[in-house]
Amino acid sequence: MHAMQYALTLPADYDMKIIRHRVKSRGHLLDDFEGLGLKAYGIRERGTDGSPVNQYAPFYLWADPAAMNRFLLGDGFRGVIRDFGRPAVQHWQGLFHRPGPAADRLPGAFSRRTEALPEGADPATVVADAVARHQELAATEGVFATSLALDPRHWELVHFTLWADAAPEDAGDRYQVLHLSAPGLDGLGAGPQW
16 A cells, blocks of 8 residues: 655645536546545645645555556646646555544545654564554444554654544644545455555
């Protein structure tokens, strides 16, 4: 599994109805994209859920890294580049994924939090502690699914959770989910991935 996200930060007065329309008219195009585990079409709106910005920031979990490459070099991402410029794309190695009790409902929100591994800390110990917290989180009412991934270049963890309704205030950056494409959800596995 690979996690991926790019964020398009938009002007403070940007009409977010444009992004909503874009997702409504194009979101279904990845509903059957081979190798994609899921794509959560997320937005943040300035002044809502503590967001300081207007932002379109979809989050992806890829079951197949070759599919991620096909997407980034294909027509779908060309459209993003054409309309908004080429954004930096963050990506992380998947460490853990598990569906939650709300996996039978469409998610309404996701949260994302990054955490730098402390200098001098044993990476295996930090990851084991984070996985244990995600195991508990996966059993929490309202969780659609939760994942943990690692960027070993910067030694950074990303905590990603889809919620049936609103994400809790302490979960990290909170996004509204406008659409979920999940053609390969079952291919993401369940549990630690090493």
